[in-house]
Amino acid sequence: MLVSKRPQLRPIPQGWEPELLEFELFLKVQGRTPATIDTRIRHLRSLARQCGVEAPGSVTSDDLVRWSGSKDWAPETRNSFHASTRIFFQWRSQRLGADDPSSVLKSIRRPVPPPRPAPDAVIRQALTKPNQRLELILRLAAELGLRSAEIASIAVTDIQQTNNGWGTLTVHGKGQKDRVLPVPPDLMAAIAHQARGMKWLFPGQFHGHLSPRWVGKLAARNLPDHWTLHTLRHRFATAAYAHSQDIIAIQEALGHESIETTQRYTKSTSDMRGLVQSARL
Known part of the structure; x- marks a missing residue:
């Protein structure tokens, strides 16, 4: 409609x-x-x-x-x-x-805020609520770095089982650019359970699935202290960089056009006190 x-x-x-x-x-x-x-x-x-x-x-x-x-x-x-x-x-x-x-009405200069990755404790607190749909939405953002629109539009046909319990998810990103992400076994099992008998992973009234706006609202309502679904995406970028230091791979995983955007999502894990200490005369 x-x-x-x-x-x-x-x-x-x-x-x-x-x-x-x-x-x-x-x-x-x-x-x-x-x-x-x-x-x-x-x-x-x-x-x-x-x-x-x-x-x-x-x-x-x-x-x-x-x-x-x-x-x-x-x-x-x-x-x-x-x-x-x-x-x-x-x-x-x-x-x-x-x-x-x-x-x-001119374009507005927008200040670039620092990365704001949601702490794992905040996410775990939200995951204690007995709501399988909410749990999966939060995990897709925090563990795969998906945007609200990408979560909302997942079709069951986008999900493929591979081997050893792993799977793949075809993500329909901005600018109609798709990317394929690997899905670990425990998350794959949760997705498979939610997808059983469905056409869309999250059915709703927006072209048959939930609207991106509603996905974002569901996350924000259940995360404490003004954390949002987008800060879970920052969490993915920061955790992935701490593991791999491969900013190009993270750019591809997040579906960013520019590596500068990826850098704005990724909070440095460096010890600033140690850096300063190392430069002392």
Whole structure:
């Protein structure tokens, strides 16, 4: 089902509905992933509800400035909302020959936070809860480094048994780039148990499986002290680097386009006191 047609979505002014539906179809034709389309349409529906304008054709640059300026967003969130708005109004301008008010919404410089790997004690605390689905979601992030969208979209056909209890998992990553990861026997057994008789590992109402947004929420709700599913991915990168020191292999395992991104996920395990001590005169 198209995002714009979901009955559970909050209503927006009727003047926005036809154009957002057409824009969603355009994104689909362009080959955007379901997760990307979901994000863009949700951002634009928020804009439609909050900017106080009954239809996109009446939106001005001042309306967009007031809307964005009223939000206490983190830089990453603001940048994402700005991008969705610009893409929509640029598409609308090219399609209808209309003015584009969105040029006022610039890309936001986002500070790069240090790696924040979730401690193993935090993960073990969350794993004590008697919920097999939650346990598997947390383990796929912490032990294989999967993103929420990659966890959500695992089909049973992506899982293959190999030998000695090991298996492989085909991961559908960003930019429609697949990668294959080995799965150790104990995790493979948990996956096989969850997958029994299923088409999707985590069935739901988002194209037949759970939405990435809901996977992230499930993890965040059950991890203490504001730890998130993404910090489990940082944990994988940090633990893998401590074992192998092979940043290129970790880049491939995480599905990163750039090795600089992988470095931002990987917390150094070096003894800084020892380093300083070694440099003393």
